[in-house]
Amino acid sequence: MEVSPVDVMxxxxxxxxxxxxxxxxxxxxxxxxxxxAAREGxxxxxxxxxxxxxxxxxxxxxxxxxxxxPPVALTNRAYLPTVAITAAVTFFFSGWLSRLTGxxxxxxxxxxxxxxxxxxxxxxxxxxxxxxxxxxxTLTAVGGAVxxxxxxAQRADIIQPGxxxxxxALIGATVLAVLAGPVGLDPLPxxxxxxxxxxxxxxxxxxRGWEAPVAVDL
Amino acid sequence: MEVSPVDVMxxxxxxxxxxxxxxxxxxxxxxxxxxxAAREGxxxxxxxxxxxxxxxxxxxxxxxxxxxxPPVALTNRAYLPTVAITAAVTFFFSGWLSRLTGxxxxxxxxxxxxxxxxxxxxxxxxxxxxxxxxxxxTLTAVGGAVxxxxxxAQRADIIQPGxxxxxxALIGATVLAVLAGPVGLDPLPxxxxxxxxxxxxxxxxxxRGWEAPVAVDL
Amino acid sequence: MEVSPVDVMxxxxxxxxxxxxxxxxxxxxxxxxxxxAAREGxxxxxxxxxxxxxxxxxxxxxxxxxxxxPPVALTNRAYLPTVAITAAVTFFFSGWLSRLTGxxxxxxxxxxxxxxxxxxxxxxxxxxxxxxxxxxxTLTAVGGAVxxxxxxAQRADIIQPGxxxxxxALIGATVLAVLAGPVGLDPLPxxxxxxxxxxxxxxxxxxRGWEAPVAVDL
Numbered sequence: 327m328e329v330s331p332v333d334v335m336x337x338x339x340x341x342x343x344x345x346x347x348x349x350x351x352x353x354x355x356x357x358x359x360x361x362x363a364a365r366e367g368x369x370x371x372x373x374x375x376x377x378x379x380x381x382x383x384x385x386x387x388x389x390x391x392x393x394x395x396p397p398v399a400l401t402n403r404a405y406l407p408t409v410a411i412t413a414a415v416t417f418f419f420s421g422w423l424s425r426l427t428g429x430x431x432x433x434x435x436x437x438x439x440x441x442x443x444x445x446x447x448x449x450x451x452x453x454x455x456x457x458x459x460x461x462x463x464t465l466t467a468v469g470g471a472v473x474x475x476x477x478x479a480q481r482a483d484i485i486q487p488g489x490x491x492x493x494x495a496l497i498g499a500t501v502l503a504v505l506a507g508p509v510g511l512d513p514l515p516x517x518x519x520x521x522x523x524x525x526x527x528x529x530x531x532x533x534r535g536w537e538a539p540v541a542v543d544l
Numbered sequence: 545m546e547v548s549p550v551d552v553m554x555x556x557x558x559x560x561x562x563x564x565x566x567x568x569x570x571x572x573x574x575x576x577x578x579x580x581a582a583r584e585g586x587x588x589x590x591x592x593x594x595x596x597x598x599x600x601x602x603x604x605x606x607x608x609x610x611x612x613x614p615p616v617a618l619t620n621r622a623y624l625p626t627v628a629i630t631a632a633v634t635f636f637f638s639g640w641l642s643r644l645t646g647x648x649x650x651x652x653x654x655x656x657x658x659x660x661x662x663x664x665x666x667x668x669x670x671x672x673x674x675x676x677x678x679x680x681x682t683l684t685a686v687g688g689a690v691x692x693x694x695x696x697a698q699r700a701d702i703i704q705p706g707x708x709x710x711x712x713a714l715i716g717a718t719v720l721a722v723l724a725g726p727v728g729l730d731p732l733p734x735x736x737x738x739x740x741x742x743x744x745x746x747x748x749x750x751x752r753g754w755e756a757p758v759a760v761d762l
Numbered sequence: 763m764e765v766s767p768v769d770v771m772x773x774x775x776x777x778x779x780x781x782x783x784x785x786x787x788x789x790x791x792x793x794x795x796x797x798x799a800a801r802e803g804x805x806x807x808x809x810x811x812x813x814x815x816x817x818x819x820x821x822x823x824x825x826x827x828x829x830x831x832p833p834v835a836l837t838n839r840a841y842l843p844t845v846a847i848t849a850a851v852t853f854f855f856s857g858w859l860s861r862l863t864g865x866x867x868x869x870x871x872x873x874x875x876x877x878x879x880x881x882x883x884x885x886x887x888x889x890x891x892x893x894x895x896x897x898x899x900t901l902t903a904v905g906g907a908v909x910x911x912x913x914x915a916q917r918a919d920i921i922q923p924g925x926x927x928x929x930x931a932l933i934g935a936t937v938l939a940v941l942a943g944p945v946g947l948d949p950l951p952x953x954x955x956x957x958x959x960x961x962x963x964x965x966x967x968x969x970r971g972w973e974a975p976v977a978v979d980l
Contacts, residue, residue, distance in 0.1 A: 609831065611829075672832065672836060673836075673837075673842075675846070676832070676842060679814075679842055690913070694913070699913070700913045702807050702808065703799065704805060704808060705804070709807070710805075710811070711806060711807050714807065714810075755805070756806055757805065757806050758803050758804065759800035759801075759806075759854070760853070760854060761857035761858075
């Protein structure tokens with residue numbers, strides 16, 4: 327499969343995601359990453375690095391795997407400055423921001439859904455198979471968290487039992503891949519529904535203490 | 545060097561590895577990864593992620609470095625479903641599969657040899673230099689294990705003393721790079737011999753307790 | 763943005779960095795990585811892997827993100843053999859080399875500056891925006907250390923308080939991106955000045971105990 331820059335630009339066009347929504351998701355991702363680093367007493371470079379991972383990490387992995395290089399994270403002129411400003415905010419106001427934990431859980435869940443949709447749609451427009459669309463969608467959603475855990479030398483959060491995270495993204499990406507793929511529904515309402523679905527699964531699993539299932543031994 | 549999709553397809557053609565052998569190696573890699581995750585009590589997302597790493601991780605790293613993007617792991621329509629089914633099997637039958645440890649050591653060793661050959665041959669067909677062929681061959685063989693260790697926040701197995709793993713792949717890749725490269729022997733018998741060599745080195749080092757040499761101080 | 767192999771070759775041409783300087787930086791990076799592995803009693807594969815990470819890791823990340831694949835680390839025929847020879851030296855003479863710690867701090871600091879410049883210049887020549895030039899320059903400089911920490915399952919050095927490392931690279935990359943970018947100064951003297959600046963910041967922070975600032979709570 328040949329992925330030309332023109333195809334990718336056409337794909338971005340076809341997504342027609344309002345730029346403000348896109349940037350909002352990156353801000354929330356960078357906020358979560360930077361806040362964690364600031365609260366743990368990391369250096370300024372650590373706050374920046376975790377903000378970049380949280381805001382742009384999933385998209386970086388997605389674009390490397392899809393061969394859309396340099397990645398959108400570097401070619402879109404608004405992204406890196408937005409992440410840098412967000413990192414600076416967390417650097418100076420971590421105490422104040424920490425009081426917003428409840429709000430951040432919700433914003434984070436919506437971002438998880440948004441990144442799932444962005445990743446899956448881009449893979450779909452580039453003509454990937456349904457399983458590849460699911461894979462790329464899920465990886466875009468959780469990639470930032472995986473990079474963060476790796477840099478912190480923590481066992482990746484998504485492989486452990488706990489509230490739905492990768493599982494919510496996986497379900498959402500599968501729904502999108504099937505409904506907007508073989509079933510052929512209009513991509514826009516499907517995308518909106520999947521964002522709501524992923525965010526709801528994530529928030530409910532945190533609030534109700536749902537845990538991703540672990541292996542059984544039949 | 546320009547790597548066009550056509551070159552890569554011609555390369556895959558030239559390898560002429562039976563699809564069944566290829567899939568078998570991916571199943572064994574995914575089985576080892578998924579089984580480890582299932583036995584450690586990881587969530588379903590962890591079992592999937594470690595199965596993907598074990599079965600497709602080495603090939604993902606190889607294709608990113610060779611610029612063959614999107615990687616074969618995503619464009620071959622059989623790979624991701626095969627890994628997902630294998631992950632499901634380890635998810636439900638980890639206890640039963642664990643009894644096969646002896647068999648898995650042998651299958652794993654053969655897979656190490658197979659991934660070494662696949663990686664080295666692809667680099668060779670794309671016209672890489674002999675050292676680059678050795679590097680790519682070794683990395684394809686151990687890449688899945690490295691990704692697994694990184695996700696588990698364990699010191700990478702291959703940098704520590706212990707049974708031959710990277711060392712077996714390194715020896716095999718060097719033999720292939722030289723014999724099928726400058727020496728100019730027929731690639732097919734060389735590939736077969738290297739698979740046997742790598743698998744034998746790995747199995748013997750496990751059985752006889754051979755350890756990779758550590759630094760000396762002359 | 764389309765990055766053709768021809769552009770990249772023209773870029774390498776335009777840099778006109780003497781090949782000896784280039785190789786010297788890779789030797790120092792590989793020496794630092796290999797020496798660490800040898801002193802910690804790692805296997806031969808670990809010494810090789812950390813030497814490759816230290817000498818070529820930053821450049822590998824840079825080229826993957828810029829889409830210049832296969833990366834220069836693999837296409838330049840001198841790099842991998844140079845790293846392998848350096849790894850062999852650390853494997854056999856780690857005790858003797860360890861006495862050079864003072865010298866290594868200085869060489870390492872110069873290498874940090876050099877990798878910053880190489881990364882930032884390459885991004886600049888490929889037409890990236892100023893923030894992207896800063897990002898790539900910094901990542902090229904610290905990428906090898908990040909890969910090393912990840913393989914050792916250590917919390918990445920650059921996110922923790924301590925002597926300037928990523929911070930020195932970040933300052934240097936910003937100076938280069940602005941002076942050789944929008945300001946339009948001659949790239950060569952700017953490059954030389956930035957190498958001195960980064961190396962000085964790094965060495966002084968080690969000697970004087972300067973630490974990268976941590977988050978405050980306004």
